[in-house]
Amino acid sequence: MSTPRTIIEKLWDSHVVAERPGAPSLIYIDLHLVHEVTSPQAFAGLRARGLKVRRPQNTFATTDHSTPTTPRSLPIVDPIAKAQVERLESNCEEFGIPYFGFQSPHQGIVHVIGPENGLTQPGMTVVCGDSHTATHGAFGALAFGIGTSEVEMVLATQCLLQRKSKTYEVRVDGALKPGVTAKDIILALIARIGVGGGTGCVFEYRGQAISALSMEERMTVCNMSIEGGARAGLIAPDDKTYQFLAGKPFAPKGAEWDAAVERWKRLPTDAGATYDHTITMDANTLEPMITFGTNPGMGMPVSGVVPDPASLSDPLERDSLAKALRYMDLTPGKPLAGQPVNVVFVGSCTNSRMSDLRAAAGVLKGRKVSPKVRMMVVPGSMEIKRQAEAEGLDKVFREAGADWREAGCSMCIAMNGDQLQPGEYSVSTSNRNFEGRQGKGGRTFLASPLTAAASAIAGVVTDARKL
Amino acid sequence: MAKFTTLTSRMMPMPVDNIDTDQIIPARFLKTISKEGLDKQLFNDWRYDASGAPKPDFILNAPEWQGVQILLAGDNFGCGSSREHAPWALTQWGFRAIVSTSFADIFKSNALKNGLVPVVVPRDVHAKLFEMVAADPHATATIGLASQTLTLPGGAVVEFPVDAFSKHCLLEGVDELGYILQQMPAIEAYEARKDVHLNTLNPS
Numbered sequence: 001m002s003t004p005r006t007i008i009e010k011l012w013d014s015h016v017v018a019e020r021p022g023a024p025s026l027i028y029i030d031l032h033l034v035h036e037v038t039s040p041q042a043f044a045g046l047r048a049r050g051l052k053v054r055r056p057q058n059t060f061a062t063t064d065h066s067t068p069t070t071p072r073s074l075p076i077v078d079p080i081a082k083a084q085v086e087r088l089e090s091n092c093e094e095f096g097i098p099y100f101g102f103q104s105p106h107q108g109i110v111h112v113i114g115p116e117n118g119l120t121q122p123g124m125t126v127v128c129g130d131s132h133t134a135t136h137g138a139f140g141a142l143a144f145g146i147g148t149s150e151v152e153m154v155l156a157t158q159c160l161l162q163r164k165s166k167t168y169e170v171r172v173d174g175a176l177k178p179g180v181t182a183k184d185i186i187l188a189l190i191a192r193i194g195v196g197g198g199t200g201c202v203f204e205y206r207g208q209a210i211s212a213l214s215m216e217e218r219m220t221v222c223n224m225s226i227e228g229g230a231r232a233g234l235i236a237p238d239d240k241t242y243q244f245l246a247g248k249p250f251a252p253k254g255a256e257w258d259a260a261v262e263r264w265k266r267l268p269t270d271a272g273a274t275y276d277h278t279i280t281m282d283a284n285t286l287e288p289m290i291t292f293g294t295n296p297g298m299g300m301p302v303s304g305v306v307p308d309p310a311s312l313s314d315p316l317e318r319d320s321l322a323k324a325l326r327y328m329d330l331t332p333g334k335p336l337a338g339q340p341v342n343v344v345f346v347g348s349c350t351n352s353r354m355s356d357l358r359a360a361a362g363v364l365k366g367r368k369v370s371p372k373v374r375m376m377v378v379p380g381s382m383e384i385k386r387q388a389e390a391e392g393l394d395k396v397f398r399e400a401g402a403d404w405r406e407a408g409c410s411m412c413i414a415m416n417g418d419q420l421q422p423g424e425y426s427v428s429t430s431n432r433n434f435e436g437r438q439g440k441g442g443r444t445f446l447a448s449p450l451t452a453a454a455s456a457i458a459g460v461v462t463d464a465r466k467l
Numbered sequence: 468m469a470k471f472t473t474l475t476s477r478m479m480p481m482p483v484d485n486i487d488t489d490q491i492i493p494a495r496f497l498k499t500i501s502k503e504g505l506d507k508q509l510f511n512d513w514r515y516d517a518s519g520a521p522k523p524d525f526i527l528n529a530p531e532w533q534g535v536q537i538l539l540a541g542d543n544f545g546c547g548s549s550r551e552h553a554p555w556a557l558t559q560w561g562f563r564a565i566v567s568t569s570f571a572d573i574f575k576s577n578a579l580k581n582g583l584v585p586v587v588v589p590r591d592v593h594a595k596l597f598e599m600v601a602a603d604p605h606a607t608a609t610i611g612l613a614s615q616t617l618t619l620p621g622g623a624v625v626e627f628p629v630d631a632f633s634k635h636c637l638l639e640g641v642d643e644l645g646y647i648l649q650q651m652p653a654i655e656a657y658e659a660r661k662d663v664h665l666n667t668l669n670p671s
Contacts, residue, residue, distance in 0.1 A: 014663070018653035023632040026650055028657055030666045038550065040500035049644075057667040066498050080498040087500050098668060117670075124666060131549040131573060147551035147577035149643070157647045159654055163630070195485055196543035199572055229546065231572050249670045263664060295485050295546070316541050320484040413494045422517065434489040434547060436512045 004270035007236050008167045008202045011142040011267070015125050017159055024161040030124040031141075032154045033110045034061040034097065036088040037415070038129025042152035043091040051156045053095040058158060060119055061092050061099035064109045066415050069378050069405035072103060081416060095155070108381025108407040111135040111349040115219065116383055118248025122237040122264040127154055132349045132431065134225040137234030138218035139241055140267050142202070144232040165231050166276035168201035172209040174283040179465040181359070182217035183351060183429070183448035185209065186224040187289035189281065191299035198230030201277060204269065205235050209283035215244040216353040223350045224431050227296040236268035288463055291433045291446040292336055293324035298433075300336075302451055302463045308332035327435050328443050329423075336445070336461050343426040344375040344456035345438070346449055347405075348412035351429035352380030354387060356449045361393045363453035363464055364400040370459030375402035376418065378410040402456070414439045427455040469582035470640040474563050475609040476536035479526055480600045486540055487547035488574065492556045494548070505552055506559035527560075536563045537608060539596055543567075544585075545574025554581040564610050566617070568593050579633045580643060586610060586617055586627045595619070612637055 005013070017026040039061075046053070053059060066081035068074070076082035085102050092099040100106040100113060107113070111132055114120040120136040126143035127133060129151045136143035150160055172185060190197075203225050205218075213221065218235050225233025242261055245251045252260045287301035298321070300307070309322040309332065325332065330339075346352070346360045357379065369375045377397045379385040385407055388394055394404045411418040412430035420426055420442025429452050433444035445461060454464035496508040514525050521528040538557070544567040545553060554577045557565070564584040575585050588596070599606050599620050606620030612634060616624050629637075636643060658665060 017657040018650055022635070023646075024630070026647065026653065028654075028663075037497050041502050041551075044500075045644075055667075057669075060668060065494075078498070084498050084500055119668065121666065123664070129549055131547065145549035145573055147549055147573060147580065149551060149577065149580040153644050153647055156644060157651070157654060159647055159650075161632070161643060161647065195546050196569060196571070199543070199569060226547075226573075229543070229571060250668055260664075295487065297485075316482060316484050319482065320541065323483065415494050415498060432487075432489070432547065434487045436493055437489050440493070440495075440512055441517075 004273035006167050006204060006269045006273045006275060007140060007234065007267050008142065008204055011123065011125065012164055014123070024163045026159050027125065027162045029127050029154050029158055029160060030058060031114070031119060031126045032059045033114055033126065033128035033133070034059060034151070035065055035110045035128070035130065036063045036084045037065045038148050039091065039151055040084065040087050041148050042155060043095065045152040046095070046155055053097060053155045054158045056096040056098070059097045059155070061088060061097050062107055062110050062113055063088055063102050065409045065413060067102060067408040068416050069408045069410045069418055072406055076102070078417065105382050108383065109349045109352065109409055111223065112352060112380030112384065115139065115215070116381055118245050118251030121245065121251065121260070122241060123267055127160065131226040132223050134230070134232045135219050135223040135349055137222040137225065137232055138215060140234060140237035140264065142232055142234065145226065166201045168198055168203050168230065169275040169278040170203045170205045171207040171278065171280045172205065172283050173207045173280060174209055175212065176209055176283045176286060179450060180286050180288055181448040181450060182213055182220040184286055184289045185283070186221045187291065187296070187299045187446065188286050190224065190228045190296050191289065193228055193279065195227060195295045195297040196229040198225065198228040201230050203228070203230045203233035204275070205233060210235060211238065214355060215240055216355045219353070220350055224296065227431055237264050288448060288451050288465070290336060290451060290461065291444070292328065292330060293321065294327055294433055294435050296431065296433060296446060298324060299446070302337060302447065302461065303335070305335050306330045306332050337463060339461045340425065340459060341373060341427050341445070341455055341461060342424040343420055344373055344452050345378070345411045345426055345428040345430060346452050347376065347378030347380070347410050348430035349380065349409070350431045351449050352378060352384065354384055356429065357384070357388050357393050360449040360453040361396040363450060363467065364402065364457065365396050367400055367457050369401040369456045372459045373456050375456045376405060376411060377402050378405045379407050381407045411438050413437070427452045427461060468580065468636065468640050468642060471563065471582050471584055471612050471637040473609060473611045474536055475607050477605060477607050478537045478539040478566065478596065478600050479532050479535045480597055481526065481538060481540045482597055484541035485543045485546055488545060488550050488553040489547055491545070491553040492550065497550060497552055502555050505556035509556040509560045531604065534561060536561055537610070538562050538565045539600060540565055540567045542569055544570050545578070546571040549573045551577045551581070554578045554583045558583050566596065579637070582637065584610060584612065584637065588617060588625055588627060592625050
């Protein structure tokens with residue numbers, strides 16, 4: 001009998017094209033997702049070398065980062081953003097790459113449309129010039145972010161030189177309490193291991209609490225693997241995965257589907273396989289989480305108090321926390337609940353899917369957003385936008401006083417004009433609270449859609465269970 | 468890629484842990500379709516005030532630190548997004564090496580493709596370097612790539628890790644895409660293998 005392997009090792013082994021002594025392995029890439037921000041210099045590189053895209057049939061593009069979320073009948077006002085979006089579309093036409101462009105009814109955040117259309121499938125290697133590519137790991141794919149030089153390499157050769165990552169088991173036992181969500185699992189993990197805790201590793205999330213998650217919730221967990229420093233994070237496919245994929249536009253059909261499911265069923269980690277690292281968490285003890293600082297590792301239960309830098313012994317760590325609290329203008333020892341907020345953002349590749357919008361709408365229904373708060377709800381794709389409107393969620397948001405937008409990355413990365421003003425506080429369902437991430441001088445509290453919606457109503461950071 | 472052999476320079480201290488790529492170059496400057504001119508936006512939000520004027524107390528703006536080629540930074544440098552604009556901005560400003568206790572994976576990979584050497588040192592050496600620079604801002608360190616050594620001010624030598632392939636590429640200026648293109652027969656053989664399932668986008 002062969003040595004038991006983790007799903008991470010199975011994915012790696014099946015994609016090794018060549019190995020040479022003294023060099024990283026040459027790895028085959030099944031799906032390459034492309035967007036407007038990290039690709040123009042790669043296409044320019046191909047052109048300069050006279051190279052073609054080797055497998056356009058394994059490549060798919062959309063526009064999301066620089067893309068306005070104002071009505072699509074309006075032009076892109078920012079000429080630099082407009083040029084970038086148009087350059088993506090002309091590059092796709094020149095190199096024969098399928099794409100959902102700015103005016104496509106299927107446009108959306110790259111990590112939302114991949115799964116939504118069945119482009120992302122178990123057993124695949126998936127790359128994109130974007131660090132949140134780990135989202136696709138929810139389907140049992142090895143999915144990771146790459147730089148623009150690597151985008152060019154994959155376009156030209158469908159391959160990358162990679163070193164094998166260490167395997168890191170993240171085991172979440174037990175069951176989440178009501179009001180505690182997938183977002184809280186991942187924020188709690190990162191608060192525990194820190195933003196560099198997974199460096200050099202691929203996470204496999206498993207255990208009872210992970211199995212119990214829907215596919216959308218699994219995407220939320222995998223999405224933020226990079227925030228824990230891991231290159232990728234994944235979850236073995238199961239019946240939920242197959243049910244989600246069945247009938248999606250790019251999913252296999254008929255006999256091909258049956259053969260695919262047979263292949264996919266061999267992916268989960270073998271009994272007896274071992275990991276380089278393991279961490280266990282008890283879902284029963286988790287609380288709704290929120291960040292207080294300037295990286296996603298600076299998180300705590302929403303009922304917690306802001307930590308005191310004086311409690312840290314390492315001088316660099318102490319200075320870094322003190323610097324973060326100065327930027328956030330928060331006082332050590334004070335609770336975060338009750339902190340006034342200016343903006344609430346529901347959206348991003350972390351939390352912009354139907355279940356996220358339903359969760360936020362569930363809190364907002366029959367209530368009003370505080371007059372002191374500007375709330376933006378940005379669906380992850382135009383498909384989600386239509387579905388939400390068919391369910392009447394847009395009316396719930398609008399009647400509550402929130403702004404209901406078109407699809408895109410929006411205020412997660414603040415490239416498209418959706419941004420905080422200096423000094424403003426937001427509760428955001430996105431993935432990064434770095435200084436200035438949501439606009440220069442803006443201050444971000446990361447949390448779940450439930451916490452975000454509750455905070456919008458109260459006008460202050462609020463635990464949705466206490467609303 | 469520009470070759471890297473040895474480098475002797477002063478070290479610009481930036482004693483902050485987890486410096487993320489949004490600090491190295493904020494996302495709003497990524498709307499460009501070119502690689503050029505990004506040095507102007509390096510550490511933009513730490514570097515300029517609300518009116519766009521350089522902040523005199525930020526080290527990158529200090530006249531005495533111009534031309535320095537080594538950045539001495541806190542732990543987990545380059546965490547966050549995959550933007551290669553970060554090493555582009557750092558190298559265009561003039562940095563050729565960054566010394567820290569650890570680097571985020573994607574940043575490290577991007578840096579190595581742009582002739583920017585990530586030098587990992589133990590915590591005690593890292594702390595000592597900050598002390599040395601505080602005591603004497605003119606103190607220099609030397610990075611020898613072939614020997615994988617960092618020579619501290621005063622002459623003490625520490626080794627640093629770098630994988631054999633990246634070292635070879637840096638020393639010789641090897642182009643990684645060119646190297647992969649040489650392996651096209653292996654790629655074609657992989658694609659022809661019976662036991663490999665090749666996915667193709669085939670909408671219905």
